Amino acid sequence: MSKSYPEPRMFTQPDRLKSSYDAVIIGGGGHGLAAAYYLSRDYGMTNLAVLERSYLGSGNTGRNTTIIRSNYLTPEGVKFYDESVRLWQDLSQDFDLNLFYSNRGHFTLAHTDAAVRMMRWRAEVNKHFGIDSELVSPTEVKKACPPLDITCGGRHPVLGALYHAPGSIARHDAVAWGYGRGANQRGVEIHQQTEVLGITIKSDRITGVETSRGTISTSRVLCAVAGFTPRLLQMVGLRSPLSIHPLQAMVSEPMKPWLDPIIVSGSLHVYVSQTARGELVMGASLDPYELHSTRSTLEFVEGLAAHMLELFPCLSHVKVVRQWAGMADMTPDFAPIMGKTPIAGFYLDAGWGTWGFKATPVCGKTMAYTIANDRNHDLIQNFTLDRFRQYELIGEKGAASVGH
Template structure:
């Protein structure tokens, strides 16, 4: 442990303030309550305060800040989606990401690496070509590249994959990036706190009161709150919160696991994704490989990790990178992915007046953190869906107007 860090920890008077204040009690009423103290909830609180002057806001988190999916993902940021709705939405998020470190005065370790989505079949090559053309149409830097170009960018990869499923091409997305996920939560949390928003950890929501079709209050483990507006941003706990306001959704919950290797000298600059092998991997600034795969094939509200996942992912990783056979896995974890039938989120107003939803993120919510905060803050403040999220409303499942993003989000990345 560095001596400076040890001195800081033992100092009775800390030379730096806390990231955000620990509030002693809840007030009896707030202009808005946000359920969920992850990236999305904190970002919405931050932009509500910064852009709309709405500071009488409480963020309620039943655990600790960033302890849900914000701290359980693999931090990949991209905008190379398949549908016009998805491409425009995530492109705005990438734009916002690029200025966050300066805005927060906090190093988020945002690093642009380039993103390769590998194609192992002729059908996958056609899909990558389609995605590249959609991306280009909206000004996104994506292109279909050859196996030789993949090999040049990543010389340690076995593009033949042991002869089983050789790489036939890839979608290369130059803006593909990674960031430090916990720092994102801290940055938004500190920014919201400095502007007067109250953040309450260890505060569980037990009920949402609705009278005459309108939100009137929230019951918590620490008392009752009166409020006319509630934003739900709780990922895998969404179905439970929706039951409180008698709403139904097509969301189903699957565990999504990931793991990290021991640190190594830098050798993998780009982000590598393979839908056929169910693998995605990047290397952090500390030298660890952050690896993930597809969803677990069963519905379960759990964050337990399994040996089956580690064994399967390690085998597929070795097909791409056989030289990693001696590398150790140091930890693994799981999150709860709230999936929708069309692999697109559910955002905006609901049938209950004053109840707003930010859910259905499945495996791609981290990259959307800034744009979700911006669009949901606008929606809560104005009681009108932001233009970027109009196509993501809950009502699309009633109106049969699904977005159809599965072709760009069928792997958990």
């Protein structure tokens, strides 16, 4: 800390766990920290503990490609993510912290007639709910992104695109820091390097949490651990239809700014944006096999690089400097699982697959409401775990960022 420009630590580090808390949030990623922030800010609940087995943002919050959008396919998804986009726009001011939030515009390319029909469908659904999306021609795509090869080497020509003007990016780790600092300043305790070993239940009601640093008494627990969700659900005797797949990404060396919009191709399994520092952040589809691991592979880099060169032949000399992977918790209908569960006091925030980062603010808002009132927020009524037993699936696969 500079003597000339003193700045307090981002978070305080509690010496030990208290014996009891009004609520415990398992998972120190964006969603868990956002829930703690809104619980403390909006509902005055400050006797809270956030438990993170590693460091804050070490999971999918720090392992994603930071794209923010609301151009989904279903009414439930459109309304939910539109509220998140609205919240994103004020976060830097809320936190007094630069999140590098940058509105870029988002193009989802269509390479087939079927894809063009899907983009038109999504555009009409978006417009119906007041979302700024439209189907545009290849000429308009080329005008917005001149380096893009519209022919894709002659193999996958661009026939059109869904243009979503609100599409944006932000700095992912700063989001975790902002929510964590805001919660901590209001009295929430954040315990890093604290692993949950068990959850105690009496008469189908939460009574406590067992950790690597001691046992906590509590009546409310939020599970927000993404790819680790199946392990936590085993502790409370619940099952879910989640499957866990690695989702890989990579980043290039820095370049001068040249790519303003976000470019996505479902057919080529590519999405790319350029950061404020000049790197290209690139991602692809899920690995096709289930695996609870964050290892990355050479096969991924080779495949994604080949598709990137079909879109941008000018990048043949550019070096890849880093790659990584997260664990995507996928649901059969490509929509999240949120809200109350059959265990009283146990709340679930899971099933985020490849779309969890963009939902961070709205998840925190809606889960804070749900925990404080013990009633599901209206925006998540259709996302409950019970929908799979009732066969009331959402059907959001058509709006995934790439084909899975």
